[in-house]
Amino acid sequence: MKAAHMNLSQLESFVAVADTGSFTEAAYAINLTQSAVSHALAALENELGVTLLERNRKGLVAITNAGEKILPHVRALLTQAEAIAQEAKMAAGMAVGKLRVGNTLCLCPGLLASVLTHFQRQYPDIEVILFEGTMQEVALWVEESIIDVGFVPLPADRSDNTLITTDELVVVVAPGHPLLGQAAVGGDDLNDQNFIMAKSECSFQMMEMTGMDSEQAHRAIRYQASDSATILAMVREGLGITLLPRMMLPANLDGVVAIRLDPPPQLPIGLAIRSQTASPAAKLFTQTALAWTQAQGSHSG
Amino acid sequence: MKAAHMNLSQLESFVAVADTGSFTEAAYAINLTQSAVSHALAALENELGVTLLERNRKGLVAITNAGEKILPHVRALLTQAEAIAQEAKMAAGMAVGKLRVGNTLCLCPGLLASVLTHFQRQYPDIEVILFEGTMQEVALWVEESIIDVGFVPLPADRSDNTLITTDELVVVVAPGHPLLGQAAVGGDDLNDQNFIMAKSECSFQMMEMTGMDSEQAHRAIRYQASDSATILAMVREGLGITLLPRMMLPANLDGVVAIRLDPPPQLPIGLAIRSQTASPAAKLFTQTALAWTQAQGSHSG
DNA sequence: ATAAGGTTATGAAAGCCGCTCATATGAACC
DNA sequence: GGTTCATATGAGCGGCTTTCATAACCTTAT
Structure with a gap:
């Protein structure tokens, strides 16, 4: 019983089932018959000598455990397969393929939009698929080959990072707030304030950048909302103050006032990719993002 | 012409040809016919739409360029394939598979030997393949999936590293050398000495750990040899002094004297693996190495 | 030159493998 | 129990991969 080689198709099936949680959906997602997926997984499991999925003729x-261990390797393998195809097309002069980009909602949405616009214009044949998640998720996804490139706040210890830009954190308060009377607002002035922040880990990171420690930050948060408009509305009502990256401020902030801090905390934002094994599309994206940064720099400089 | 999926077998063929430089040898190496390899490469190139190898009916x-770009991705892919197979076997309770270990000759050879012995005893069914190279090569090989794990001097910025041990650098001189008269030998005392060092980048790193700068180190080296016995013989003849990790000293150093430095420079030695995508065998090897370190530590403590 | 010995390429045939179609089987819900 | 949802199974077709045999090509020696 000389085991035949496992197959890219089988591996794709496995990932698809793992992602969709269903053989039928997986089959649809990768343009195969349900039967094919079933056969593929049976063959794969037979060859590996391990059960990968706990079947259940009901739908879920x-x-x-074995499947869980193996899955990341399968993802990494398929990512390389895509990279190979892309490199080949690049060598033939065409920039095509898929690029999975991860972004954190609470990091300046305008940055992603700008870079994406430039990128799509420059490489119209690269299909961009967006993923949204927390900073931790985005960083993890890059490592696990679920996405090819992701925006993360630096410094991120894992993976390869390139600094794209920094964004200044500002305090947003209601008009007539006591802080407005001060000449300069430092980190200490924020300690006894009520904060309204986004429901994200990244809120704490931002607060700690003003000088608070983790415990203070947790205590100081009075309300948490998931949308920035909601947060600003609550600030307008005088329920508390908030801390935002400048790029997240709306164009006209009616009813609220932004105050710069002294010293101004700079949230560094970078792009994470898998250093050596990045796909060409991912490298192109990084280049585009860097070029955009420099263009911005020269505009304002 | 809907391109069929590329094939693991084709990719193996490609790597084999790239490694051996010959279709015939490659075929032999992976237990296939030369014809099969030829067909495989033709199919692969046809599908990718790129010429990967410049053929030449003579032997080489x-x-x-395209092949060069694609090759690392192929290696990474195949490494993941091996990892998948290993994970599967591990889940079934057996530790089997291949493990490619990289080592630098000038880093304590005893370390590798000890760890290897333990590892082989613990996991007799994992086939270990040794690679020798300079520190830079070893570090690069890990990144490029040519090896799974490698001994490198820390800090190595790339890849994931775990500290295994440190080794003290000592100065070796001929009997009667002026330095022997001093109470304590510091980095400054070495500046005007003639050095005999190994032909390796790692020589410079060691010298810089005593406080020299790169330029001083280059000037100070009088002779370079490739074997440590040769170096010690030259030191014995009074041609100069050398700097060695303690573990590289022979059991009885007849005719030469080792002097400890003050402060003693500690060369940290670690194991590099690909953080997320490491094969289970590579992780086991790291564990074994760490366990060995701790055992050593408790012996001497 | 021509032959010999090396290389890769090619064509045809065999066998295996992966896909689809059709259908069985099982679990839940009524 | 029947309906409806899911996955499993079996047979057959088509294609891909491999092998065998041989061609084409290059280099070197005679």
Whole structure:
């Protein structure tokens, strides 16, 4: 029983099932028959000698421990397969393929939009697929080959990072707030304030950049909302103050006032990719983002 | 012409040809017919739409630029394939597979030997393949998936590193050397000495750890040899002094004297692996190495 | 030159493998 | 129990991969 080689198709099936949680959906997602997926997984499991998925003729398949261990490797393998195809097309002069980009909602949405616009114009044949998640998720996704490139706040210890830009954190308060009377607002002035922040880990990071420690930050948060408009509305009502990257401020902030801090905390934002094994599209994206940064720099300089 | 999926077998063929430089040898190496390899490469190139190898009916095949770009991705892909197989076997309770270990000759050879012995005893069914190279090569090989794990001097910026041990650098001189008269030998005392060092980049790193700068180190080296016995013989003849990690000293150093430095420079030695995508065998090896370190530590403590 | 010995390429045939179609089987919900 | 949802299974077709045999090509020696 000389085991035949495992197959890219089988691996794709496995990932698809793991992602969709269903053989039928997986089959649809990768343009195959449900039967094909079933056969593929049976063959794969047979060859590996391990059960990858706990079947359940009802609709939900659970991944086994073994499957959980193997899945990241499969993802990494398929990512390389895509990279190979892309490199080949690049060598033939065309920039095509898929690029999975991760972004954190609470990091300046305008940055992603600008870079994306430039990128799409420059490489119209690269299909961009967007993923949204927390900073931690985005960083993890890059490592696990779920996405090819992601915006993360630096310094990120894992993976390869290139600094794209920094964004200044500002305090937003209601008109007539006591802080407005001060000549300069430092980190200490924020300690006894009520904060309204986004429901994200990244809120704490931002607060700690003003000089608070983790515990203070947790205590200081009075309300948490998921949308920035909601947060600003609450600030307008005088329920508290908030801390935002400058780029997240709306064009006209009616009813609220932004105050710069002294010293101004700079949130560094970078792009994470898998250093050596990045796909060409991912490298192109990084280049585009860097070029955009420099263009911005020269505009304002 | 809907391109069929590329094939693991084709990719193996490509790597084999790239490594051996010959279709015939490659075929032999992966237990296939020369014809099969030829067909495989033709199919692969046809699908990718790129020429990967510059053929030459004489015996030597050169890799094209496109091939050069694609090759690392192929290696990474195949490494993941091996990792998948290993994870599967591990889940079934057996530790089997291949592990490619990189080592630098000038880093304590005893370390590798000890760890290897333990590892082989613990996991007799994991086949270990040794690679020797300079520190830079070893670090690069890990990144490029040519090896799974490698001993490198820390800090190595790339890849994931775990500290295994440190080794003290000592000065070795001929009997009667002026330095022997001093109470304590510091980095400054070495500046005007003639050095005999190994032909390796790692020599400079060691010298810089005593406080010299790069230029001083280059000037100070009088002779370079490739074997440590040769170096010690030259020191014995009074041609100069050398700097060695303690672990590289022979059991009885007849005719030469080792002097400890003050402060003693500690060369940190670690294991590099690909953080997320490491094969289970590579992780086991790291564990074994760490366990060995701790055992050593408790012996001497 | 021509032959010999090396290389890769090519064509045809065999066998295996992966896909689809059709259908069985199982679980839940009524 | 039947309906409806899911996955499993079996047979057959088509294609891909491999092998065998041989061609084409290059280099070197005679």
